[in-house]
Amino acid sequence: MTLSRGAPSPADAEAAEVVGLTGSAWAAFMNAGGERAFLATWLAVLLGKIPNAAFAVVLEPDAATGRLMPVAAAPDVRRDLASLRPITEKCANTGRAATATGEDGLGHVAVPVRANDGTVTGLVVLELRDATPAGLQAAIREIHWASGWITARHWEGRAETEAQRVERAGIALDLLALVNEHRRPEAAAMALVNELQSILACDQVSIGMVRGRSSPRVRLLAMSYSAWFKRRSSLVEGLENAMDEVLDQGAAVAYPPTETLARAVSIAHGDHVRGSQTSHILSVPMQDEARTVGVLTVERREGAAFDDRELRIAQSVAALIGPVLELKRRNRRWIGGRLVEKLGHALGVVLGPRRLSWKLLAVGLIALAVAAATVRGPFRISAEAVLRGEVQRAAVAPSQGFIAEAPMRAGDPVAAGDLLARLDDRDLRLEELRWTSEIDRLVAQSRSALAEGAREEVAYLEAQVRQARAQKALVDAQLARTEIRAPFDGLIVSGDLSQRLGAPVQQGEVLFEIAPLDSYRVEVFLDERDLRFVTEGMEGQLILKSRPDDGRGFRITRITPVSETREGANTFLAEAELTGPIAELRPGMEGSAKVEAGRALYVWSWTRRLRDWLRQTIWNWQP
Secondary structure, eight states: OOOOOOOOOHHHHHHHHHHHHHHHHHHHHHTOOSHHHHHHHHHHHHHHHSTTEEEEEEEEEOTTTOOEEEEEEESOTTOOOGGGHHHHHHHHHHSSOEEEEOTTSOEEEEEEEEOTTSOEEEEEEEEESOOSHHHHHHHHHHHHHHHHHHHHHHHHHHHHHHHHHHHHHHHHHHHHHHHTTOSSHHHHHHHHHHHHHHHTTOSEEEEEEEEOSSSOEEEEEEETTBSOOOTTSHHHHHHHHHHHHHHHHTSOEEESOOSTTTTSOOHHHHHHHHTSSOSEEEEEEEEETTEEEEEEEEEESSSSOOOHHHHHHHHHHHHHHHHHHHHHHHHHOIIIIIHHHHHHHHHHHHHSSSOHHHHHHHHHHHHHHHHHHHOEEEEEEEEEEEEEESSOEEEEOSSSEEEEEOOOBTTOEEOTTOEEEEEOOHHHHHHHHHHHHHHHHHHHHHHHHHHHTOHHHHHHHHHHHHHHHHHHHHHHHHHHTTEEEOSSSEEEEEOBOTTOTTOEEOTTOEEEEEEOSSOEEEEEEEETTTGGGOOTTOEEEEEETTEEEEEEEEEEEEEEEEEEEETTEEEEEEEEEEOSOOTTOOTTOEEEEEEEEEEEEHHHHHHHHHHHHHHHHHHHHOO
16 A cells, blocks of 8 residues: 555644644653743643633632632633633532633633542633634643642642641751750750751851840850850850840841841841851740740851742751750759759658658758847958057167178067177278378367467367368267167067178168067058957957967057058058966967957847948949
8 A cells, every 4th residue: 555645634633733843742741840831831731732722820828818819821821810700609609510601702611629638729711712612621621630639739738738737846856856866955956056057057056055044145155076166256155146036036047138037137147157257047936835045046058049948947857956955054054954953852741751861951050040040149350460569669770881780680589788780890980080180180280380479370270170070070970870789678570681781771771670578559451341340449359370279368559541452452450458367479470360349139140241341342332
């Protein structure tokens, strides 16, 4: 058999064109990437398979409002859909396919698209140039057959969503187990950020916790792979400002803003990005009982921005880990955490069965507290004290010179007139010889002038003789003072020239200080907080460090108005006289003094410093 090819008919040419269009639409449909592209190419294929199809649109319920919104249309996406509203409302109200014929003679078909569980996931509305019942029914059948693609796409999306949810739940549970391995919130947060950095493939993960009630602020708690960070640095302050921005809004913030978080204010996040090496930053709040307790921030220096999957992972981790970190932080607080727990445990021990020893201890402490609040006892003021001589005399250098001899030094007892030190007198003796010879010369000249009868010259020479004798008398006085002797019996309390033999001294320089051994006074350094309780005439007890087993009585004789700082405290000097024995005492001994200031309740005596501090603190806080 021989087949001959003739000229194609018009019907064959139209069929070939339809096949070509359908083939290109199928190719676009199979290669569609996004949801909108998938629906648009699906409508193009549907229009190619239904004869006389003029227009088609897919409507899906909005996630926020539930109203049907057009998501794809073909062939004209800008067409007014007002003419399709009646058939759309009819199908939406009944939940079944609907047909209608418009005033312009065009046929309208609306078919609901259902998932396997029966829920309506969208509507497909078609406009036909053939308004016959047979054409409308054929279009409904084609839509029913073709809607399987949309249903499959819906379930594919739900399966992907569920897979992502399972993935997020697995990541969050693994991190929760990791956090629960640590008791301290800092260690738990550090382990969390280190692990989350590798999961999200980012360069930095940080966690901040909310501090303060009246004016809450976020304070950085941990940064990934940073055992220590400087809180006053500009980087940390910029990061905390970005976290405060999340705290104020109570919602996630990204910079540069993503499509999902486009409405969030990200001014502080932008400042942090510009002030650091970060290119993309994402922050999500951590909440506990509808209150933001912290912020989780992830940063990426280069690469793509954070997508919706990474955003949901961060939100899942923040939702699960936030309450745990807050609980760990609360348990570290003494007043709100451990103290309450320990107090409850102590009450259980005291009031519960067994443990008799603890019950006896509690009874003893209660009895001690009651006694301290009701029994009066001696009220004593404690202060530091130093023993001084009643009179303390200084031995000074009478003139400039050099030390020739120093047989005494500090700690040696001396009697009145004992030699303490002697200055070198060789220069003074030469000076004495010079003035002696000068006097002899002037006297000889005066006698010669007197023999010659020169009275005027005799008067002049006698004046020079008197001047020379005055100079010699001065030198003799200086020679007598080169020996420095003790003015009275006593003890040298300061001065040691044995290591300065031959060294120069200046006129008026203090060489020794001598105190008597038979009369002493006590210098008591009273704290200015206790000054109001002490008056002249009060008695007390002195315990010296060298004789802690032997107390010496004293009486306050004078309170000086001059203050002195000792060991960081402002003190006033009170002078006292000893009323007990003075044997074996030495000037300069130190000890502790207790001044008898009357009687008072023990609890008042023990807590007076605390009460004074509280009064002053409250007064300082008052406006």
